Amino acid sequence: MSEQVLVEVSDLAVVLGRGKKQRRAVDGLDLRLGAGVHGLLGPNGAGKTTLVRVLATVLPPSSGDISLLGVDVRDVRRRRELRRQIGYLPQAFGYYPRFTVREFVEYFAWLKEVPAARAGVAVDTALERVGLADRAGDRMKSLSGGMLRRAGVAQALVNDPRVLLLDEPTAGLDPEQRVAFRSLLRELALDAAVVVSTHLVEDVAGACTHVVLMEAGRVVATGTPAGLAEAGRRGLVHDGDGVCGLVGSGSADDGLASAIERGYTGVLRAARVSGPGAAPVVLPEPAASTSGAPTSAAGA
Numbered sequence: 336m337s338e339q340v341l342v343e344v345s346d347l348a349v350v351l352g353r354g355k356k357q358r359r360a361v362d363g364l365d366l367r368l369g370a371g372v373h374g375l376l377g378p379n380g381a382g383k384t385t386l387v388r389v390l391a392t393v394l395p396p397s398s399g400d401i402s403l404l405g406v407d408v409r410d411v412r413r414r415r416e417l418r419r420q421i422g423y424l425p426q427a428f429g430y431y432p433r434f435t436v437r438e439f440v441e442y443f444a445w446l447k448e449v450p451a452a453r454a455g456v457a458v459d460t461a462l463e464r465v466g467l468a469d470r471a472g473d474r475m476k477s478l479s480g481g482m483l484r485r486a487g488v489a490q491a492l493v494n495d496p497r498v499l500l501l502d503e504p505t506a507g508l509d510p511e512q513r514v515a516f517r518s519l520l521r522e523l524a525l526d527a528a529v530v531v532s533t534h535l536v537e538d539v540a541g542a543c544t545h546v547v548l549m550e551a552g553r554v555v556a557t558g559t560p561a562g563l564a565e566a567g568r569r570g571l572v573h574d575g576d577g578v579c580g581l582v583g584s585g586s587a588d589d590g591l592a593s594a595i596e597r598g599y600t601g602v603l604r605a606a607r608v609s610g611p612g613a614a615p616v617v618l619p620e621p622a623a624s625t626s627g628a629p630t631s632a633a634g635a
């Protein structure tokens with residue numbers, strides 16, 4: 336996995352709505368992502384979808400800096416080139432119901448300017464990767480909810496993106512498809528920053544190499560699924576500055592998914608106690624945390 340920074344966000348703010356309904360959906364967010372599967376976690380309304388939309392360049396930021404693949408997203412001359420290298424699955428997406436699955440994915444290959452000579456193979460590969468090759472000739476309106484989601488994933492990866500943004504991609508997938516999908520994500524992430532917004536702990540445990548926890552429009556913790564599980568097993572300790580460490584010896588036989596769930600809850604509670612001014616927590620890795628020494632918080 337390369338160490339190159341593919342996504343860099345500094346002091347991002349996104350204000351949505353007007354008048355009394357105005358909200359700071361993202362509020363002073365910093366983030367640096369390299370190749371890997373980055374699980375974007377957080378409660379409802381934390382700002383995950385808003386962040387993903389801004390990274391997909393479909394929603395302009397109110398302030399702050401974003402660079403994708405080293406390109407400033409405000410650089411209109413390079414935006415087209417940049418969009419060719421981004422894949423995006425929105426939470427809800429539109430389609431022509433009479434399009435076949437193949438036509439749907441072909442259409443996105445064309446939008447993403449995949450060269451005509453490569454488009455046929457790219458579409459076939461994308462459909463195979465999501466397990467829809469045998470439904471390529473079926474109309475979109477005939478697909479089940481889970482199959483539609485998989486068609487959505489196929490369009491997102493048809494251009495072989497270096498930044499792949501997936502907003503709740505596993506919603507509606509059956510367990511077998513979820514397992515296949517998680518290994519697909521890991522394969523895609525060898526050379527790409529894959530950002531997956533999810534509420535499913537199994538996705539985090541099974542697919543993610545990194546986690547980014549959001550709360551109230553900010554990043555409150557970064558680390559790995561193992562670090563989050565360790566926080567769940569041993570318990571977090573924090574002081575007023577938001578500096579966190581782990582206490583207790585925990586239970587080694589605590590299942591990974593439930594440990595991650597408890598780590599998630601503990602980190603969010605700690606973040607709420609620390610307040611909006613606190614620096615994000617860097618989750619301690621299990622091997623490095625045996626001393627129980629507090630780990631200082633730092634940027635993502």
Ligand SMILES: Nc1ncnc2c1ncn2[C@@H]1O[C@H](COP(=O)(O)OP(=O)(O)OP(=O)(O)O)[C@@H](O)[C@H]1O
Binds near residue numbers: 351352359385386
């Ligand atoms: N168009 C809008 N106008 C005003 N506020 C909005 C708008 N869209 C989103 N918001 C607010 O922005 C905040 C962040 O919303 P967002 O959808 O990004 O959260 P989320 O973390 O993706 O939530 P969920 O887990 O429920 O999908 C929420 O408080 C939401 O109510």
